[in-house]
Amino acid sequence: MTTVVAANPTRLPVSVLTGFLGSGKTTLLSNLVRHPGMANTAVIINEFGEIGLDHLLVAKSSENTVLLNSGCLCCTVRGDLIDTLRDLFLKRVKGEVNQFDRVVIETTGLADPAPVLHTLMNDPLIAARFRLDGVITTVDAVNGTDQLNRHQESLKQAAVADRIVLTKTDIATPEAIADLEGRLKALNPAAPILRAVQGGIDPAGLFDAGLYNPTTKSPDVERWLRAEAYEEAHDHGHGDHGHDHHGHDHGDGHGHDHHGHGQHAHDRNRHDDHITAFCMTIDEPLAWEGFATWIETLITLRGPDLLRIKGILNVRESDTPIVVHGVQHVFHPPVRLEAWPSDDHRSRIVFITRDVGRETIEEMFNAYRNASD
């Protein structure tokens, strides 16, 4: 019997998983991909250049994990995301990857979701093969209110959501949760607010949300999406995407912070110029005690400005790596991995901060290291 291949095969659903820094995207995704119903999922993880660690930490239950690490997704979307989706699709057709039937894209915590959605909905090559299934936004129950108040990206991420997943309700007060829920309902009345503790959630509630429809969201969402269309129409002569703006430090050890190191036009509005991302790499194994004291002091002094700390550590007391996560004043319990995820056994700590430079952090670190050695 001949198999008839439909001329216009069903478009594959794509879900965008977004949410502010440290709000639990990777934790949620690691949990979701282990779910039997999610076996046929291709995952695209976007990280800030080479400083990202998520791809080391996400459980790779599927071989179809693609790392998009050339920069922040909202900045490189017109090039890299399109290429990545097209390559994935071609590999699927040629049988070079597992036959996935769904794609999840995890954005960086600072991503403006509008250009990502705009591309998924409007790029002709993408739209012929994929359809936007929906936007899932994680919101941190402890830090969410502050993040919504201070960061436009966080507001946009929540406003464009089809499903909001409130995380960390286990460590937030009932009052904080109620306040935040009220705020989110006002911002995005159409999106159900679900809860996930340590990523535990039934995927059935998150996927197959139906075609993304910006008209059911608050009026701002439409405005943001239209602004993208406007920018695209006027995007002349800026290289491939017109707003490669800030050279988030690519982990080369030299810490060129945010400002205008891209070769392309610099869009000051996309990310806040006060925000800096850099990675500290430490060759020698660390003494845990000294490290912990340093981090505690740093959090006490600069907590609200430490938007994200994420590290994989080689500590003297352990043969296997220790993973640490911090979000503002919250330092999550460290987790010991069973093995090193790669041959690189150096400690690497990613910082995303507001108005706290690499030098300040390194000076403090050296002081503590010298004291504890």
Ligand SMILES: Nc1nc2c(ncn2[C@@H]2O[C@H](COP(=O)(O)OP(=O)(O)OP(=O)(O)O)[C@@H](O)[C@H]2O)c(=O)[nH]1
């Ligand atoms: N107590 C608690 N901790 C959580 C929960 N969800 C996530 N975390 C912790 O929060 C920290 C950050 O989680 P991630 O999943 O890495 O957050 P993310 O959004 O992927 O972070 P970025 O990619 O840096 O933006 C980790 O230490 C997680 O273990 C939760 O529901 N409860």
